[in-house]
Amino acid sequence: xxxxxxxxxxxxxxxxxxxxxxxxxxxxxxxxxxxxxxxxxxxxxxxxxxxxxxxxxxxxxxxxxxxxxxxxxxxxxxxxxxxxxxxxxxxxxxxxxxxxxxxxxxxxxxxxxxxxxxxxxxxxxxxxxxxxxxxxxxxxxx
Amino acid sequence: xxxxxxxxxxxxxxxxxxxxxxxxxxxxxxxxxxxxxxxxxxxxxxxxxxxxxxxxxxxxxxxxxxxxxxxxxxxxxxxxxxxxxxxxxxxxxxxxxxxxxxxxxxxxxxxxxxxxxxxxxxxxxxxxxxxxxxxxxxxxxxxxxxxxxxxxxxxxxxxxxxxxxxxxxxxxxxxxxxxxxxxxxxxxxxxxxxxxxxxxxxxxxxxxxxxxxxxxxxxxxxxxxxxxxxxxxxxxxxxxxxxxxxxxxxxxxxxxxxxxxxxxxxxxxxxxxxxxxxxxxxxxxxxxxxxxxxxxxxxxxxxxxxxxxxxxxxxxxxxxxxxxxxxxxxxxxxxxxxxxxxxxxxxxxxxxxxxxxxxxxxxxxxxxxxxxxxxxxxxxxxxxxxxxxxxxxxxxxxxxxxxxxxxxxxxxxxxxxxxxxxxxxxxxxxxxxxxxxxxxxxxxxxxxxxxxxxxxxxxxxxxxxxxxxxxxxxxxxxxxxxxxxxxxxxxxxxxxxxxxxxxxxxxxxxxxxxxxxxxxxxxxxxxx
Numbered sequence: 001x002x003x004x005x006x007x008x009x010x011x012x013x014x015x016x017x018x019x020x021x022x023x024x025x026x027x028x029x030x031x032x033x034x035x036x037x038x039x040x041x042x043x044x045x046x047x048x049x050x051x052x053x054x055x056x057x058x059x060x061x062x063x064x065x066x067x068x069x070x071x072x073x074x075x076x077x078x079x080x081x082x083x084x085x086x087x088x089x090x091x092x093x094x095x096x097x098x099x100x101x102x103x104x105x106x107x108x109x110x111x112x113x114x115x116x117x118x119x120x121x122x123x124x125x126x127x128x129x130x131x132x133x134x135x136x137x138x139x140x141x142x
Numbered sequence: 143x144x145x146x147x148x149x150x151x152x153x154x155x156x157x158x159x160x161x162x163x164x165x166x167x168x169x170x171x172x173x174x175x176x177x178x179x180x181x182x183x184x185x186x187x188x189x190x191x192x193x194x195x196x197x198x199x200x201x202x203x204x205x206x207x208x209x210x211x212x213x214x215x216x217x218x219x220x221x222x223x224x225x226x227x228x229x230x231x232x233x234x235x236x237x238x239x240x241x242x243x244x245x246x247x248x249x250x251x252x253x254x255x256x257x258x259x260x261x262x263x264x265x266x267x268x269x270x271x272x273x274x275x276x277x278x279x280x281x282x283x284x285x286x287x288x289x290x291x292x293x294x295x296x297x298x299x300x301x302x303x304x305x306x307x308x309x310x311x312x313x314x315x316x317x318x319x320x321x322x323x324x325x326x327x328x329x330x331x332x333x334x335x336x337x338x339x340x341x342x343x344x345x346x347x348x349x350x351x352x353x354x355x356x357x358x359x360x361x362x363x364x365x366x367x368x369x370x371x372x373x374x375x376x377x378x379x380x381x382x383x384x385x386x387x388x389x390x391x392x393x394x395x396x397x398x399x400x401x402x403x404x405x406x407x408x409x410x411x412x413x414x415x416x417x418x419x420x421x422x423x424x425x426x427x428x429x430x431x432x433x434x435x436x437x438x439x440x441x442x443x444x445x446x447x448x449x450x451x452x453x454x455x456x457x458x459x460x461x462x463x464x465x466x467x468x469x470x471x472x473x474x475x476x477x478x479x480x481x482x483x484x485x486x487x488x489x490x491x492x493x494x495x496x497x498x499x500x501x502x503x504x505x506x507x508x509x510x511x512x513x514x515x516x517x518x519x520x521x522x523x524x525x526x527x528x529x530x531x532x533x534x535x536x537x538x539x540x541x542x543x544x545x546x547x548x549x550x551x552x553x554x555x556x557x558x559x560x561x562x563x564x565x566x567x568x569x570x571x572x573x574x575x576x577x578x579x580x581x582x583x584x585x586x587x588x589x590x591x592x593x594x595x596x597x598x599x600x601x602x603x604x605x606x607x608x609x610x611x612x613x614x615x616x617x618x619x620x621x622x623x624x625x626x627x628x629x630x631x632x633x634x635x636x637x638x639x640x641x642x643x644x645x646x647x648x649x650x651x652x653x654x655x656x657x658x659x660x661x662x663x664x665x666x667x668x669x670x
Contacts, residue, residue, distance in 0.1 A: 022315065110306075
């Protein structure tokens with residue numbers, strides 16, 4: 001497989017651009033969408049490996065996007081990282097429940113953000129932890 | 143002079159005094175509507191049912207004495223004006239009452255109908271003024287909260303742009319930068335981070351107001367916390383030429399508190415102490431217990447700074463309060479630090495106060511609840527007040543996978559694991575014990591479950607399924623579960639005693655696990 005492709009769903013052009021610079025520097029391909037509607041279209045067409053998603057968007061917010069992704073069998077398993085100005089205490093848990101695998105408030109710590117993306121894309125993370133429930137003592141990882 | 147009808151509640155147990163007051167009222171008011179009771183309890187009941195226009199209150203009643211009497215009246219009817227009828231010997235107390243919300247007082251034997259009517263009139267007017275002041279203050283607060291929420295959200299967007307592109311330049315992603323350029327960019331980044339912290343404070347204060355802050359308390363070593371604070375502040379103290387001292391009681395028991403929030407409390411107090419202390423001064427951190435208050439630890443931060451003026455003392459914990467004194471502008475924040483600090487301390491069930499002499503420095507002291515295992519074991523008691531038939535201890539040993547990303551996400555993984563465990567148990571029967579925070583190598587969570595081995599095995603399976611189903615945990619960690627039955631005390635004893643015995647039993651089992659883990663180098667909840 002070649003370079004991983006990341007979809008940035010973000011209506012703020014400056015922020016989109018800053019993410020683009022960082023992601024390109026890490027050898028990722030990037031594609032963009034500026035609203036909720038375009039996000040689903042781009043996800044379907046481009047088949048990204050990761051989606052970076054803002055919550056405040058035109059044409060339906062980030063939660064609407066996640067809901068639609070979840071309902072689409074082909075897109076439900078694409079990992080989503082939420083990056084938003086909104087407050088974590090109101091939105092963090094809600095976003096994680098809606099299917100996001102990480103939550104960052106703006107301005108994000110870029111090192112942590114890049115680490116989260118690397119982590120999601122890391123090839124060794126393809127299902128370990130095969131715990132045998134019949135045992136009372138379980139060792140999860142080889 | 144006659145005034146319009148006045149509904150007065152007279153709380154007075156001396157019949158002679160009561161008759162005298164009635165007479166005086168009758169002289170001044172044609173149709174005075176006086177209700178007389180001689181017990182505080184009756185008075186409070188009348189207050190809650192009828193809501194009189196004014197209360198005339200004797201302080202020494204058969205069922206309540208002194209300050210207690212007016213405090214209970216004020217608590218029950220904060221908007222009803224109160225005039226105290228005091229004896230000559232307790233005039234001092236009456237004066238204190240006026241400072242605490244009572245509108246006026248009259249000394250028995252020294253007033254007539256005119257003085258009584260005047261005191262009542264002024265009391266009513268002052269109370270009305272106060273009520274309208276409070277209302278407009280409330281409206282202001284509400285407006286401010288909405289405004290702050292909105293503003294801080296809007297501020298984040300441009301702040302994010304600055305942050306993003308300054309860090310891009312600093313990281314060399316837009317070409318190499320030279321020494322002096324780097325220096326200036328770092329100055330910008332410092333400013334950005336200061337702004338970011340201020341925006342955080344703004345919202346924190348707004349949240350505190352709406353009691354939206356949530357705690358994640360755990361078993362917390364105060365010694366370690368103090369060490370952490372010293373590490374955090376030793377450089378800035380050295381830069382400011384201020385000595386840092388610690389006085390921590392030996393073998394201080396664990397506290398039961400949210401470590402991040404406690405650190406925040408400390409940070410706010412330390413920031414202030416360093417801010418107001420001149421070079422050559424000393425800041426002292428103390429942590430100890432007090433025999434008379436066995437459920438709390440007392441923690442204080444003392445400085446040798448400029449101290450707090452008597453006028454400022456009652457105000458410093460209010461929001462937006464800043465003393466105009468000699469502090470230089472680059473050190474100024476938003477005046478929200480102590481307000482948030484007090485809120486965090488209270489949220490833990492503690493208290494905070496300050497002792498200070500102007501020019502002599504200040505000592506801020508707060509209390510934190512101590513960890514008590516028996517208290518946490520409440521779910522082991524059945525509805526009919528008996529100890530459960532069987533209890534098991536489940537150890538969940540969690541360790542980060544040996545990857546860089548797993549290590550970076552470790553704190554988050556631990557947090558998620560706690561959430562998963564909380565979801566799996568039945569809160570009315572089982573308890574997830576507060577974690578000690580673990581180390582970077584691993585963390586062990588302990589669950590006390592009201593069930594025998596078989597039930598515990600079912601619970602363990604549920605936990606494994608849930609951990610497996612949570613991608614952030616699955617991708618970043620490995621785990622191991624172990625079940626051990628807890629031997630229960632058999633002898634007939636008081637429930638309190640039995641629970642304490644179980645707690646001791648569990649403590650020794652946990653100690654053993656931690657000891658074994660340490661020897662085998664496995665996930666450990668201890669990092670001593």
